[in-house]
Amino acid sequence: MAPALAVEELTWRIGGRAIVDGVAFAAAPGELLAVIGPNGAGKTSLFNLISGLTRPDSGRILLGGRDVTRLAPHRRVRHGLGRTFQTSSVFPGLTVAENVQLAAQAAVSGPIGALAVWRRIGGPARDRAADALERTRLAHRARALAGALSHGEKRKLELAILLAAGPSVILLDEPMAGMAVEEVPDLSELIRQVHRDGATILMVEHHIEVVLGLAERIAVLHHGALLACDRPAAVVDDPAVREAYLGEPL
């Protein structure tokens, strides 16, 4: 079976400097792979390449065996790719349900269709949205304005918006960023459940305990290059990884 996601010798340069430098790895269908690395290692840049916000200088990106390297971001979404961002991307003046229904409608009929039929969200989109709210345990907040949610609830809403599109490969960019300590286990459990439900997940995360608790393998980036990609126990014991994190707790 083709990997759900593969990057092959991916390189992105700015001003002659390789920000992402010949990175190659593959995630099997249903795998949860974490991407870690010191600040400035190139993690967000790698995500931008995979989601299509930037184009690589060389190398390929494959989704389910299909080369998507030259496709625009929205076309990659059509091929099953979903991404959350570090910054909050919800419409604060809409309710929680409306935010998710809009995303579901866009998935069902395309982004223009979602705007045109905004006053009449169709049954399939409503069902998808209700399912996404159940999965993220936000159903009880469906009528609340998104702008009134706590930070932790907003992160869940972002995940619900993502799930409403029904992606098979999910990129999570620092899902725990800005979360209160007591909110971390809840969101971790939610990500675990999304993974159990069959999604392939690539997750950038600084909380190493979250990474060790969730990831099946860990890819370590350092100065744009892939330093290691292995089982968590092997990565933690890897001398090169320890060296890269010198002065920072792993």
Ligand SMILES: Nc1ncnc2c1ncn2[C@@H]1O[C@H](COP(=O)(O)OP(=O)(O)OP(=O)(O)O)[C@@H](O)[C@H]1O
């Ligand atoms: N558009 C850009 N122009 C110039 N330099 C950039 C650009 N994007 C990223 N960089 C540089 O590339 C390097 C990698 O940045 P990137 O944000 O990908 O790292 P990161 O691993 O996500 O870091 P962090 O953990 O701090 O979020 C950094 O040195 C950054 O300054």
